[in-house]
Every structure is written in structure tokens, then in C-alpha cells.
Amino acid sequence: MKRTEISSLGEFGLIDRISEKVPDLNKHTIKGIGDDAAVLDALGKQVLLSTDMLVEGIHFDLAYVNLNHLGYKSVIVNLSDIYAMNAIPKQITVSIAVSNRFSVEAIDEFYDGVMRACARYEIDLVGGDTTSSNLGFCISISVIGYAVPSQIVYRNGAQVGDLVCVTGDLGAAYLGLHLLQREKEVFIANPKMQPELKEENAYLLRRFLLPEARKDIIDFFAQTNIKPTAMMDISDGLSSEILHICRQSRVGALLEEVQLPIHDQVRKQAFEFGIDTTVAALSGGEDYELLFTIAPKYLEKIANHFEITVLGEILPEKESVKLKTKSGNLHQIIAQGWKSF
Amino acid sequence: MKRTEISSLGEFGLIDRISEKVPDLNKHTIKGIGDDAAVLDALGKQVLLSTDMLVEGIHFDLAYVNLNHLGYKSVIVNLSDIYAMNAIPKQITVSIAVSNRFSVEAIDEFYDGVMRACARYEIDLVGGDTTSSNLGFCISISVIGYAVPSQIVYRNGAQVGDLVCVTGDLGAAYLGLHLLQREKEVFIANPKMQPELKEENAYLLRRFLLPEARKDIIDFFAQTNIKPTAMMDISDGLSSEILHICRQSRVGALLEEVQLPIHDQVRKQAFEFGIDTTVAALSGGEDYELLFTIAPKYLEKIANHFEITVLGEILPEKESVKLKTKSGNLHQIIAQGWKSF
Numbered sequence: 001m002k003r004t005e006i007s008s009l010g011e012f013g014l015i016d017r018i019s020e021k022v023p024d025l026n027k028h029t030i031k032g033i034g035d036d037a038a039v040l041d042a043l044g045k046q047v048l049l050s051t052d053m054l055v056e057g058i059h060f061d062l063a064y065v066n067l068n069h070l071g072y073k074s075v076i077v078n079l080s081d082i083y084a085m086n087a088i089p090k091q092i093t094v095s096i097a098v099s100n101r102f103s104v105e106a107i108d109e110f111y112d113g114v115m116r117a118c119a120r121y122e123i124d125l126v127g128g129d130t131t132s133s134n135l136g137f138c139i140s141i142s143v144i145g146y147a148v149p150s151q152i153v154y155r156n157g158a159q160v161g162d163l164v165c166v167t168g169d170l171g172a173a174y175l176g177l178h179l180l181q182r183e184k185e186v187f188i189a190n191p192k193m194q195p196e197l198k199e200e201n202a203y204l205l206r207r208f209l210l211p212e213a214r215k216d217i218i219d220f221f222a223q224t225n226i227k228p229t230a231m232m233d234i235s236d237g238l239s240s241e242i243l244h245i246c247r248q249s250r251v252g253a254l255l256e257e258v259q260l261p262i263h264d265q266v267r268k269q270a271f272e273f274g275i276d277t278t279v280a281a282l283s284g285g286e287d288y289e290l291l292f293t294i295a296p297k298y299l300e301k302i303a304n305h306f307e308i309t310v311l312g313e314i315l316p317e318k319e320s321v322k323l324k325t326k327s328g329n330l331h332q333i334i335a336q337g338w339k340s341f
Numbered sequence: 342m343k344r345t346e347i348s349s350l351g352e353f354g355l356i357d358r359i360s361e362k363v364p365d366l367n368k369h370t371i372k373g374i375g376d377d378a379a380v381l382d383a384l385g386k387q388v389l390l391s392t393d394m395l396v397e398g399i400h401f402d403l404a405y406v407n408l409n410h411l412g413y414k415s416v417i418v419n420l421s422d423i424y425a426m427n428a429i430p431k432q433i434t435v436s437i438a439v440s441n442r443f444s445v446e447a448i449d450e451f452y453d454g455v456m457r458a459c460a461r462y463e464i465d466l467v468g469g470d471t472t473s474s475n476l477g478f479c480i481s482i483s484v485i486g487y488a489v490p491s492q493i494v495y496r497n498g499a500q501v502g503d504l505v506c507v508t509g510d511l512g513a514a515y516l517g518l519h520l521l522q523r524e525k526e527v528f529i530a531n532p533k534m535q536p537e538l539k540e541e542n543a544y545l546l547r548r549f550l551l552p553e554a555r556k557d558i559i560d561f562f563a564q565t566n567i568k569p570t571a572m573m574d575i576s577d578g579l580s581s582e583i584l585h586i587c588r589q590s591r592v593g594a595l596l597e598e599v600q601l602p603i604h605d606q607v608r609k610q611a612f613e614f615g616i617d618t619t620v621a622a623l624s625g626g627e628d629y630e631l632l633f634t635i636a637p638k639y640l641e642k643i644a645n646h647f648e649i650t651v652l653g654e655i656l657p658e659k660e661s662v663k664l665k666t667k668s669g670n671l672h673q674i675i676a677q678g679w680k681s682f
Contacts, residue, residue, distance in 0.1 A: 030387060034589070035496050036422040036573055037391035037486065042383030046371060049390075050378035051483055053436040053470040081377040095394040095481055129394040133479070140436055140470075140481030142392055145378065155376050232377055248375070 004104035006132070014107065014130050021115050022125050028090045028146070029124045038126035040091055040144060046152065048089075048145035050081035056136040063187075064180040067106055069209045071113025074139050077235065079121055080213040080288045082145035084233035086153040086221060089145040091126045092118070096140075097133035121215060151227065153292070158230040158249035162293040162314040165228075167217050167307050169261040170238055171277060174284025175269045176201075176208030203265045211288045217307065224301050231292035237285040240335045243321055245293065252319035255312035255333070258326050282323075282333070345445035347473070355448065355471050362456050363466050369431045369487070370465045379467035381432055381485060387493065389430075389486035391422035397477040404528075405521040408447055410550045412454025415480050418576065420462055421554040421629045423486035425574035427494040427562060430486040432467045433459070437481075438474035462556060492568065494633070499571040499590035503634040503655040506569075508558050508648050510602040511579060512618060515625025516610045517542075517549030544606045552629045558648065565642050572633035578626040581676045584662055586634065593660035596653035596674070598667050623664070623674070 006014060019033045030039040040047070052074075054060060060070055075092060082089035094114055098107065107130075118125055123143075179201055214233075221227065230245045238260075246253050260281045270277045293314055294302070302308045312324075321333045347355060360374045371380040381388070393415075395401060401411055416433060423430035435455055439448065448471075459466055464484075520542055555574075562568065571586045579601075587594050601622045611618045634655055635643070643649045653665075662674045 030490070031495065036425040037389040037428070037484075039426070039488075039493055040388040040390060041490075042386065042388050044385050045383065047381040047383050047388050047485070048378040049381060049432070049434060049468065049483070049485060051434040051436055051468060051470055051481070053438055053472050053479075053481055055438045055472055055474045055476065055479070057475045058438075058473055084377040085380070087378070091390070093390060093392040093483065095392055097394055097396045097399075097479060127390065127392060129392055129481075131394050131396055132399055133396045133476075134398045135396065135474075135476030135479070138394075138396070138438060138474070138476070138479045140392070140394055142390070142434065142483040143378075144388070144390060147380075149371070149382075152380055154372065 002105055006098070006100060006102065006104055006107065009104060014104070017104070018111055018130070021111055023119070025124045026090060026122060029126055032124060032126040038091065038093070042146065045146040046149050048082050048085055048087045048147065049142065050078060051140065051142040052078050054139040056138065061184070062137070063184050065209060067109040068113040071110040072117045072210055074141055075114055075117035075123070076211050076213050077288065078141045078143040079123065080233040080235070082143055083213050083215055083218045084231055084290060085145070085147065086151055086218060086228065086231060087145040087147035088218070089121065089123055089143050091124045091144045093127040093142045094125060094139070095129035097131045097135070097138040099133050099136055102137065121213065153228050153231040155230050155232050155245050156248035158245055158251050158293040158314050159295070160251055160314055160316050161296060162229050163296055163299060163310050164242065164253055164255060164293055164312045164314060165302065165308050165310050166238065166261065166289055166291050167214050168287065168289040169263045169266070170234070170287055170289065171266045171270070171280030171284040172204050172207035172263050173211060173286035174280050175266055175273070175275070176204035177286070178273055179204060179269065180208065201265065201269065203263060204269060208286065211286065213288060214290045217290055220305065226294060226298050226301055228292035228294045231290055234287050234289045234291055235285060237283040238291065239282045239333050241291045242333060243335050245291065246321050250317050252315040252317050253312060253321045254315055254319065255323050257323055259309055259311045261309045343446055347439070347441060347443065347445055347448065350445060355445070358445070359452055359471070362452055364460070366465045367431060367463060370467055373465055373467040379432065379434070381467070383487065386487040387490050389423055389426055389428045389488065390483065391419060392481065392483040393419050395480040397479065402525070403478070404525050406550060408450040409454040412451040413458045413551055415482055416455055416458035416464070417552050417554050418629060419482045419484040420464065421574040421576070423484055424554050424556055424559045425572050425631060426486065426488065427492055427559060427569065427572060428486040428488035429559070430462065430464055430484050432465045432485040434468040434483045435466060435480070436470035438472050438476070438479040440474050440477055443478065462554065494569050494572040496571050496573050496586050497589040499586050499592050499634040499655045500636070501592055501655055501657050502637060503570050504637055504640060505583065505594055505596060505634055505652045505654060506643065506649050507579070507602065507630055507632050507652055508555050509628065509630040510604040510607070511575070511628055511630065512607045512611070512621030512625045513545050513548035513604050514552060514627035515621050516607055516614070516616070517545035518627070519614055520545060520610070521549065542606065542610065544604060545610060549627065552627065554629060555631045558631055561646065567635060567639050567642055569633035569635045572631055575628050575630045575632055576626060578624040579632065580623045580674050582632045583674060584676050586632065587662050591658050593656040593658050594653060594662045595656055595660070596664050598664055600650060600652045602650045
């Protein structure tokens with residue numbers, strides 16, 4: 001593969017190269033890349049802004065994550081934050097700091113992944129920054145979204161009696177990461193050994209490497225006139241996120257272990273690794289599913305949605321946040337989310 | 342000084358600590374820190390978004406920049422991008438990646454500088470990300486601004502016959518940096534020697550360490566009903582920025598060397614270092630002054646503004662971009678802006 005040194009393009013050459021990848025802008029974007037700031041049209045709506053920073057060696061390991069997937073996932077995790085407010089993301093900025101260990105082709109790979117996510121979710125890349133680094137690869141993404149004010153769902157609106165719901169299934173990304181780490185260790189121990197990633201593990205790997213954001217659920221809410229009372233996306237893990245919602249809403253909750261949505265591949269692989277599936281589902285993180293609470297009157301509307309599971313209900317604050325196990329015991333839920341320090 | 346390990350707080354503890362520094366939000370901020378995204382009110386205006394990434398060892402050297410100043414400057418350079426569009430910044434997000442070589446008190450110092458800049462420019466800190474890093478200190482800031490659509494000034498509007506103007510004076514930040522680098526070298530050669538930064542150099546050091554953004558000029562434009570045809574802020578250097586405006590506006594320009602606004606301390610220190618003041622003014626960068634073009638009918642309105650200097654005029658594209666020297670020679674202006682790769 002061709003290797004072009006970034007220094008041969010310079011910063012402006014690199015920006016031009018990235019700009020060329022950007023297709024026509026959507027109608028909410030007045031000005032994209034190429035001035036001091038992007039200009040966006042709010043059309044009388046409220047504007048949402050979220051940002052994330054991803055650091056090599058902390059959030060990703062380039063030993064088993066390729067740059068194209070990394071670009072895709074970096075966008076998805078940011079879009080997920082805007083959907084989690086029941087709003088629609090429309091623009092992103094992407095800033096990267098890269099050392100000269102990376103070639104121009106490597107940066108292209110990264111931005112190809114970024115643009116693929118943008119195309120799929122109808123997002124404009126409107127700016128960013130590119131800089132060198134002595135220090136490896138660091139990514140910062142900001143995303144702008146829009147919503148009519150009455151539509152926005154915060155974390156602090158859960159009411160006693162509400163249903164606690166989650167989309168999709170939980171724990172798969174966590175097991176996908178474990179699989180990749182195991183293969184890396186095998187490879188380090190014996191570099192001649194090719195990593196063996198079985199087809200039957202494809203779901204777990206995809207959930208970790210190429211997650212999707214739940215735009216479909218936000219669309220479903222709009223179509224069926226459902227407005228959750230509180231919502232957030234699951235990046236750190238279900239335990240951590242339900243505690244955020246309960247703390248900010250000043251309520252408690254009771255979740256049922258038996259309701260946790262677990263994919264068959266998670267069960268199989270968790271068994272092989274000797275990991276408890278409930279631990280994977282509660283603490284795994286990086287699934288980018290939505291956790292939300294809704295008034296019980298909506299039960300019928302969501303009951304037939306294949307991708308939504310009712311986990312339990314919201315209780316008064318004094319009941320704290322508990323899990324009812326399959327055997328009927330009550331366990332206090334404590335945060336075991338991601339902790340990078 | 343007390344040293345608290347960041348790991349003793351954890352990510353959420355650190356976020357709480359930063360959140361406590363944030364004062365009451367301005368009326369355009371519906372929701373700040375604490376949910377998946379900040380929510381901003383556009384009030385029917387257009388929304389501007391700019392972002393910057395600053396990397397230790399590339400953009401700043403903690404051997405001679407303290408964290409409080411770094412926090413202040415990191416905000417200023419972003420605000421400057423929004424003012425350079427003739428718009429008003431209202432919110433920022435600040436993301437940092439830090440290694441455990443930094444204590445909680447060090448992070449406090451940084452955010453104290455951030456909040457001081459926010460207070461001075463009436464900006465809300467509405468979100469961000471805090472993460473660990475194996476790799477030193479990396480900062481990413483995004484800023485949101487607002488403007489009525491007709492008020493926004495892009496880079497591509499310069500017209501033949503327009504006046505080319507600049508605010509303040511040029512080259513001081515560049516010489517401030519040189520002073521600091523010299524003191525660092527002295528210190529490395531002989532660690533017992535204290536850096537000697539003379540009072541008479543205070544202006545140069547302040548221009549590099551604690552620059553300001555030209556909100557006053559944007560306010561002046563609003564009060565006097567002046568709208569520049571093109572504008573940008575000088576971060577890379579006058580040469581680089583005038584070339585951006587001319588390229589995007591498809592025009593040429595003639596600037597007069599004799600008009601370059603140079604501070605007395607720049608002249609003195611440039612002489613001591615053997616640096617040409619014109620080179621410092623053209624290529625120095627980091628002054629965060631505004632470079633703009635306006636119709637000649639505004640000459641009278643700006644002539645008495647002490648902080649605005651007319652450098653020359655916009656010519657047809659075929660004339661290219663030139664500097665007329667004090668001796669009457671014409672020199673092609675070429676980009677010598679910042680190049681970090």
C-alpha cells in the first residue's frame with residue numbers, strides 16, 4: 001500500500017484532502033469547512049451540542065481496531081448522545097491529533113469511516129482541526145443536533161410508576177472486546193499465529209467494532225407520539241446509566257434480572273469465558289442502546305416492538321436502585337461503569 | 342501545595358468538581374453540563390460552531406506556560422474564531438485528556454483559567470469530556486456562537502477596491518514566545534539559574550501567554566453599522582491569513598510595509614534577537630487580531646479608531662498578493678504560517 005508522509009501535504013493540504021471527501025451539505029448547513037466557523041441554521045429549534053474525546057491506548061487499541069472502523073465508531077458514539085435526547089443530529093466536527101507514525105493513507109482510512117457514518121445518518125462534516133502529536137492518536141468529535149423544545153428528553157424526568165425500558169440487547173460489545181483482547185494476547189505470545197476470529201462471533205465483534213446509533217427508535221417515538229420521561233444512551237453500562245437517571249430524577253428503580261435482553265452469542269461466549277451474562281449486561285458498556293423511562297400508558301404501544309424490552313419500574317427515591325434476581329433476591333445496583341483514571 | 346490524585350476522584354468526581362466551578366447559565370443556555378448533550382436556544386438566529394485542538398509539545402510547552410494561562414488562552418483562541426465571523430460566542434465545551442502526571446489541583450488550575458475567560462467574555466461552559474491519557478495533555482474546545490444571518494462575515498467576500506485593515510499590533514506574541522524559549526534554554530543549561538523575564542518585556546509575554554479576543558471590535562462594528570466584506574482572525578500569521586482571504590475571494594491585494602502596526606517593545610526585542618520586525622509581523626502568528634476588508638466608504642468611520650490600521654487595498658486576482666516595502670519594492674507574499682507537521 002502506498003505511504004504518503006503527512007508532512008508532504010502539510011496542514012492545509014491535509015484539510016483540502018479531507019474537504020474533498022465531504023459531499024453536498026444538508027439544508028441546515030449554511031457553511032461547512034473552510035472559514036473560521038461553520039454556520040448552521042436552527043430554524044427556530046433548540047440546538048443540541050455534545051462532544052467526546054477518544055485517546056489511543058485508552059479508548060481504542062490499534063492492534064485490533066482498524067482506522068476505518070475507528071472513524072465510523074467515533075461518529076456513532078457522538079450521534080448516540082443526541083438521539084439519547086430525542087433529537088436529530090445534523091452536523092459534526094472532527095478534530096484529530098496524529099503522530100507521523102501515521103501516513104496520509106491511514107488518515108484517509110479514518111475519514112472514510114467517518115464519512116460512511118455521516119452518509120448513513122445524513123450528517124454533515126462541517127469542520128474540525130488536524131494537528132500533529134508526539135503522542136499517538138487523539139480524536140475529538142463534537143455533534144450538533146436540533147429539536148423542538150417540547151420534544152427534548154432529559155435524564156431528570158423519570159416519574160414514580162414509569163416503566164424502565166431498554167433497546168436491543170446488552171453485553172455483546174463487552175464480549176466482542178474480550179474476544180479481541182484474547183486474540184491480541186495469542187498474537188503477542190506467538191506472532192506467527194494468525195488471530196482466529198470465528199464467523200459465529202461476528203455479532204459480538206460487530207457490536208464492539210461497528211456499533212450503530214438508535215435513530216430507528218427516535219423515529220419510532222416520533223411516529224407513535226411517544227415521549228419518554230427520561231433517556232440516555234448506554235455507553236458506560238446499564239448499572240451506571242440507570243443510576244444517573246435515578247439520581248438526576250430523584251427516584252429509585254427495580255429492575256428484573258430475568259428481563260435483561262441477552263443475545264444467544266453473548267450467552268455462549270460468556271459461558272466460554274466464565275463471565276456471568278448479568279454482569280456483562282449490567283456493566284459491559286459500549287452497546288450504545290437507549291435506556292429510557294415512559295409512562296405506563298404507553299405499554300401497549302411498545303409491547304409489540306421487537307427491539308424494546310421493559311426491564312422494570314421507577315420507584316420512590318427511598319427504595320434506591322435494585323435488581324431482582326432470577327431467584328427472587330434483591331441486590332443493590334452500584335456503578336461499575338467505565339473508569340479510565 | 343496539596344496533590345490529590347485524579348484516580349481518587351474518578352471520572353464522575355472530576356466532572357462534578359468541574360461542574361461546581363460553572364456559574365449561572367446565560368439565557369441562551371437551556372441545559373449545560375449533566376446530560377447527553379447541552380441544549381442551546383437559537384432564537385431564530387444562525388448558529389456558528391468552531392473547534393480547536395491543542396496538544397502538549399506542539400501547541401504549548403508546560404515548561405513555560407502555566408496551566409491557568411493555558412486554560413485562559415485555550416478559550417480565547419476559540420472565541421476569536423467566532424468573533425472573526427462577526428458573531429457572538431455564547432457557549433463552549435472543553436474536553437481534556439490528561440496523564441496521571443497531573444494532579445487534581447493542576448486540573449483545577451487549568452479550569453480556573455477556562456472559567457476566567459468565560460466570565461470575561463460572558464460564555465457558558467456547557468459540556469465536554471475528561472479522560473485519561475498515556476500521552477500527555479491534549480485539549481479540544483468547541484465554541485457555539487450566534488448571529489442574524491445578514492450579519493455573518495465570511496472569508497470570501499472581499500471586493501476589488503476594498504480596504505485591508507488589521508486590529509491592534511502584530512508580532513508581539515511571536516517575540517513573547519522567543520523570550521520564553523530563550524529562558525527555557527538558559528534554565529536547561531543551568532537549572533540553578535532563575536529565568537529572567539524583565540518587566541519591560543511584560544507586553545510581549547502577555548500577548549503570547551494571555552491573548553485577548555477582539556470582542557471590542559465586533560461591538561464597534563455593531564455600534565457604527567459597519568459590516569466588513571471578509572474577515573478572519575490572525576492565528577497563523579498575517580501572510581497566511583491574507584492569502585486565505587484573497588484565495589477564497591478570488592482577488593489580489595497590495596499591503597504597505599510602512600503601515601504594519603508594530604509595538605515599541607516588538608521593535609526593541611526584535612533588534613536584540615536580530616529578527617526583522619516585518620517578518621515577525623507577517624509570519625509571527627498567535628496575535629489573535631482581526632484581519633478584515635471593508636468598502637472604502639467606511640474609511641472615515643474607522644480612521645479615528647486607535648485600534649484599527651489600514652494596511653492596503655484589494656486588487657484584481659491577477660495582481661496577486663504583494664507587499665510594498667519601505668524602499669518601494671514589491672514582494673510577493675507567500676504563506677509562512679504555522680505548520681505543525
